[in-house]
Each structure stands twice: as structure tokens, then as C-alpha cells.
Amino acid sequence: MNNCLIAKAATASSAPPFIESAEIAERHSAYLADESRFRGRAERLAFPESEAALAALLKAASEAGAPVTLSGARTGITGGAVPASGWLLGFERMNRVLAMAEDSDTGSFRIVCQPGLTLEALARSLARRNFEGSEQWPEAARKTLERFRAARAFFLPPDPTEQSASLGGMVACNASGARSFGYGPVRAYVNRLRLALIGGAVLDLRRGQARAGEDGAFLLRLPGGAERSGRIPSYRQPAVKNAAGYFARPGMDLLDLFIGSEGTLAAFSEIELSLEPAPETILGAIGFFPGEDDALEFVRNARKNHAGPEANPLGRLLAIEYFDGRSLDLLRAQKARQGGASHIPAFPASARAAVYVETGTSEAQLEDRAEALMEMLQASGSSPDEAWTATTGRETEILKAFRHALPEAVNQIIGERAQAHPGLTKLGTDFAVPDGAVEDLIRAYRDTLDNAGLEYVLFGHLGDNHLHANILPRTPDEYSRGKALYMDLARKAVELGGTVSAEHGIGKLKKELLKIMYGVSGIDAMRAVKRVFDPQMLLNRGNLFDA
The missing domain is CATH 3.30.43.10 (Uridine Diphospho-n-acetylenolpyruvylglucosamine Reductase, domain 2)
Structure with a gap:
């Protein structure tokens, strides 16, 4: 080893x-x-x-x-x-694609890019099968590009809401997005990193090249022969979608230490990412439900066969997104305010919950998948006649506009309130919990925030047991009360075996949450790892923990 x-x-x-x-x-x-x-x-x-x-x-x-x-x-x-x-x-x-490689065994492709390349720029290049500067690639990469152009469509699955995100930032935060239910976070697609260390040395690290010992021990050898020893933290990470703190497991691949480290250990100079074959067709749908319990029943049924997508009548589920009754009420109010200029589509007045589903399928199976989805919606009290479906790009954009209208409305409301109370912001949770615990977390949200009389909406990635509660304070006093309750809810998520950050990371603003999750000893263990790579504690100082 x-x-x-x-x-x-x-x-x-x-x-x-x-x-x-x-x-x-x-x-x-x-x-x-x-x-x-x-x-x-x-x-x-x-x-x-x-x-x-x-x-x-x-x-x-x-x-x-x-x-x-x-x-x-x-x-x-x-x-x-x-x-x-x-x-x-x-x-x-640093925004170029530098090369392309192919796995001869699987026929899949990998791209090598600089960290400043944005997700939307990469998606455009992949769709056009054309990369600026590819004429300067090594000969082997140019030949691979020719095969890529003749192959079926490939894409990078992680899809954070902000398509303008840089690939370096995505890897630094182990980004995910709505389709993480089907594809997982970006960690699963990182094959290799080139990393520049504080002091100017460079690491070239490929997956499978180096692993920590079963006791977590590892070694960094610098140019000139000096060595620094370190140990992976021994805290137990939750078995959920997670973007909180350093990845840590006995015997782990050391490449994973840098993914999600929020730029505190090294700076990326090159990133090699695996591409996946794009689904032939994506079936999208939004079902509207008379109550929250009905929506949760539908989600439980939809997830039952997720581990074996070929046996699942819905195919390979990519995304399961949730909107509670308060979210729908806020969208109704926003649509009424905007009048004819609103881009929010009309939806059933009786709906008290909604679920957005995406599944990857083929043209041959599309009709069967759609029929199975409508039957499943109906079984949980959602009318197929009121459901919205999408199979084309234009139809899918309408569904996405509905999904994105909610955070836009939240931000607009808070922006207006901040004019009267400068500095006022929303309070948004990013907690995820294990299977079987999400309903306990929802009850905690309801009991805590309803009893406090605070305005809030509950929405997000229910397929991953990852819901965002956005608290919308009206005054600084409500903000202060909401922040205290936010910390209580973080403790509840950890108590349920979950994480305080499933996708957004910790940064400089959520360091207190990391203490709730890992305690002082866990923070000290992370700080010790950082000193191996950055003994002066200079790089991205203030992210995750104080220097």
C-alpha cells in the first residue's frame, strides 16, 4: 500500500x-x-x-x-x-479544456480541464463536440476527440443550480444538484487532480494512486526530500449526501481528501473528470398533491426500486424535488403580484404539495415510463390530468422555471424587507438525514418554526432526504430568533444521523455548524491535516475553521 x-x-x-x-x-x-x-x-x-x-x-x-x-x-x-x-x-x-481521453474497456470519455472553466461552457463544448484550442492538444487527445465526435452524446452529470459555477469551485465543495439522486455528487467523477501547494510545489494525484493507512496515516514528501506526516480525522461521517468538512475514512483514497476541502489544502491547476452517456430521453413531471402526507407516500413508492433502475417501472430516477404548501402559497402570491408579466405557470388552487420527478429513459420505453408515473401519482392522490409532463427541451425549461421561481421569489421578498432593515437575510438550512429519518426532520421543522410564528418555506431534494427550510424574517428580532432555532434544528439533523451541509459547504459563514457535527476534537483533527499541506495556515484562511 x-x-x-x-x-x-x-x-x-x-x-x-x-x-x-x-x-x-x-x-x-x-x-x-x-x-x-x-x-x-x-x-x-x-x-x-x-x-x-x-x-x-x-x-x-x-x-x-x-x-x-x-x-x-x-x-x-x-x-x-x-x-x-x-x-x-x-x-x-484558467478556463480551457486541455485534453480528452478514452477508457478502452468501457468506451467512456474523460476530459482534462483547468479549474476556471464554467459548467455551462463545458456543457456547450460537449454539445457542439468542439473545444477551443483542441488543435493544440497532444496527438492522442486529438484522435480521442475524433472518436468522441462519432460516439453517442456524453455529459458531466452534476448539475448545481448555478450553471455558471466553475469546475474548480464544484470540486472544492463536492457540488451536486437536483440530479444527485440519480448521479451522485461531483466526487464520483473526479479521476485526477493536479494541485499547487502553498510554497509552490505541485502534486499530480490519480485515483487509486495513494491511500491512507487503515489507521489514517499518510505522508507528504516535498521537493528536496523533506517529509511531513499526517493522519486522516477519525470522526465518523454520516451515510448521507454530505459537503461538510474533510472526507475521512480508514484506508481512503487520498484523492478524496482534496475534493470538498474548500480550497484549504491546495489549489487545483488541472482536473480530470469522467463523462457519462447522456440519457436518450428525459421524462420530467410535476405532480400536485392534496397534502404533504400524500406527496411523501408518492416519494417513498418512487424510491423503492431506485437501487435497481432496470426493475423500476419509472426507469433510472434522476431527481425527486419537493415543494410544500407554504412554497406553493408563496408562488401563488408572487404570480398575483406580477400579473401578466409573471413567468410562473398557473397550477391547481387546491394543491398543498408538489413533487418534481425526472427519469432517464429511451424513446422506445418513454410511453411505458410515462404511464407508470401517472399510475403512481394517481395512487397517491395526485390527479394525472393536473400533472405537468415534459419530454422536450422547451417543455423541460417550463418545469425548471417553476422550480427556480421559488428561490427567486424568496430572494426578492428578503431584498424588499432588507430595504427597511439593512443587513436582513434569509436563513436557509442545508441539512440531509438518512433514509427513514426525513419525516422526523420535517416534523422538527414544522414544530419548531410554526410554534415560533416565523414565515418559512420547505423545499428541495427530497429524493436525497435533503430539504431546505428557508426562514424569511420580517425584522432583526425575527432574524435573531430564527438563527437560534436554526442551530437547534442543526443539532436535530445531527442527532438523526445527518449532516449540517449536504451541498453548499461550510465556507466562512457556517463554521459553528461544523462544530455541532464533529465537535472540537474533529475540528482539531482537520486543522492538523491542513498543517501538513499548509503549515503557515495561509490558504483560504477562515474556511471550515479558524486558523
Whole structure:
């Protein structure tokens, strides 16, 4: 067993020029915030375009003792890309696909890309089967591209809501999305990483190349021969969709340590990702239910055969999304406010819950899958005549518009309230629990928030037992009460065997939640791992835990 990571010296390069603090504030202020609206400050900003330039910047930062924050597309909502001070590195110029490879045994493809490439840019290139700069790829990669163009369609399955997310940010947070029920998070698609360490050394790590010992022990060997030993944290991770803290298992593949580490251990310079064959057809549907219990019954029935999709009459389920009665009421009110300009489709006035389902199928099986879905909806009290279905891209966009209208409405309401109370924000949970516990968590949400008289909606990825409760405070007092209850609900999720963050990560804004999940000893174990790769505690300082 090899538990040693061997770092090498980077190709020599000079660091790119810096933009200083005054110009950052004047011309580049967007880099000081993410979608959480949390704002920071930076003394210097630089845009590396290559691994060598990135390594040179990290070497210079180490020599200067300057904290470094890594900035992708800033689509996160936990402040992870927001600098507290020091240097800020933007990855938008490291945005190319560098090569393509093929697995001869399976006929599947892999792409090698830089971390600043966005998901939407990759999706466009895959759909067009054309990659900018591919004429400069190595000969083997160009030949693979020719085979890719002749093959069936392939895609990268993880689908976070923000398609403008960068691939580096997705890997750093182990991103997922609605289709994680069917495809899992991005971790499952990462085959190889090239990583630049603080100080300028570079690691090239492929899945299966190095594993921690059964006791968690591993070794980092630096250029020149110096070695640092470390140990994977011994805390037990929940058996749920999880994006909270360092991945930790006895004997784990050390590649997984960096996925979901939120940029605290190293900076990605190259990412190799597996592609999946795209479904021939996707059947989407939204069913409307008279009550929450009916919707939950439908979801239980739909999930029964998920482990064996060929035996499931619905095929391979990709997504199961939920909207509670409060969510539907908010959408009705928003549609009434917007009048004829509203893009929210009309839906049944009697509905008190809704479920969105996607399943991957073939043209030959489409009719049978649709019939089975309608029968299953009807068995749980949802009228097939009122259900919305989609099989074309345009029809699917209508269903997606309905899904996305809810968070948009929440953000608009909070934005209006913040005009009267500056600094007021929503409180959004990101908890997931094991199978069999989601109804207990829903009851906890209802009992806690109803008794407090707070306005809230409950929606999200019910297939993964991962629901978002968005608390909509009207005043600073309601915000304070809501925040205290939020922490109580986090404790309940952990008590049920779940996680405090299923997809958004921890960043700088949710560090107290990580303490609830792993305790002080778990945080100390993560901090010890960070010191192996970043003994000066400079990289993405303030993410996950305090330095």
C-alpha cells in the first residue's frame, strides 16, 4: 500500500502582475463577495493563466506570509471565496479544456480541464463536440476527440443550480444538484487532480494512486526530500449526501481528501473528470398533491426500486424535488403580484404539495415510463390530468422555471424587507438525514418554526432526504430568533444521523455548524491535516475553521 504523496517542483515562472487594493475596490469589487452577499477585502488581486504562474504566486505568498483566497465563479453562498485579507487569486483565465481521453474497456470519455472553466461552457463544448484550442492538444487527445465526435452524446452529470459555477469551485465543495439522486455528487467523477501547494510545489494525484493507512496515516514528501506526516480525522461521517468538512475514512483514497476541502489544502491547476452517456430521453413531471402526507407516500413508492433502475417501472430516477404548501402559497402570491408579466405557470388552487420527478429513459420505453408515473401519482392522490409532463427541451425549461421561481421569489421578498432593515437575510438550512429519518426532520421543522410564528418555506431534494427550510424574517428580532432555532434544528439533523451541509459547504459563514457535527476534537483533527499541506495556515484562511 502506498500512503505517500510526492510533490515536485513546479515549472519555473514569474508571478503575474498584481492589482493593488485601491484598484480592486474601484474596478474589481465583484471579487470581494459571493452569492451570500458577504463582503471582504484584499490587498492584492492576481489572475494566473497557467499552473506555473499559480505555483509562482503561492511561492511568493509563502515567502511574504500573505493569506491567499482562491476565487472561482463566486456562485457559492457560504463566503468561501470571499477574502478576509491578503491576496486574492482569480481563476477565470484558467478556463480551457486541455485534453480528452478514452477508457478502452468501457468506451467512456474523460476530459482534462483547468479549474476556471464554467459548467455551462463545458456543457456547450460537449454539445457542439468542439473545444477551443483542441488543435493544440497532444496527438492522442486529438484522435480521442475524433472518436468522441462519432460516439453517442456524453455529459458531466452534476448539475448545481448555478450553471455558471466553475469546475474548480464544484470540486472544492463536492457540488451536486437536483440530479444527485440519480448521479451522485461531483466526487464520483473526479479521476485526477493536479494541485499547487502553498510554497509552490505541485502534486499530480490519480485515483487509486495513494491511500491512507487503515489507521489514517499518510505522508507528504516535498521537493528536496523533506517529509511531513499526517493522519486522516477519525470522526465518523454520516451515510448521507454530505459537503461538510474533510472526507475521512480508514484506508481512503487520498484523492478524496482534496475534493470538498474548500480550497484549504491546495489549489487545483488541472482536473480530470469522467463523462457519462447522456440519457436518450428525459421524462420530467410535476405532480400536485392534496397534502404533504400524500406527496411523501408518492416519494417513498418512487424510491423503492431506485437501487435497481432496470426493475423500476419509472426507469433510472434522476431527481425527486419537493415543494410544500407554504412554497406553493408563496408562488401563488408572487404570480398575483406580477400579473401578466409573471413567468410562473398557473397550477391547481387546491394543491398543498408538489413533487418534481425526472427519469432517464429511451424513446422506445418513454410511453411505458410515462404511464407508470401517472399510475403512481394517481395512487397517491395526485390527479394525472393536473400533472405537468415534459419530454422536450422547451417543455423541460417550463418545469425548471417553476422550480427556480421559488428561490427567486424568496430572494426578492428578503431584498424588499432588507430595504427597511439593512443587513436582513434569509436563513436557509442545508441539512440531509438518512433514509427513514426525513419525516422526523420535517416534523422538527414544522414544530419548531410554526410554534415560533416565523414565515418559512420547505423545499428541495427530497429524493436525497435533503430539504431546505428557508426562514424569511420580517425584522432583526425575527432574524435573531430564527438563527437560534436554526442551530437547534442543526443539532436535530445531527442527532438523526445527518449532516449540517449536504451541498453548499461550510465556507466562512457556517463554521459553528461544523462544530455541532464533529465537535472540537474533529475540528482539531482537520486543522492538523491542513498543517501538513499548509503549515503557515495561509490558504483560504477562515474556511471550515479558524486558523
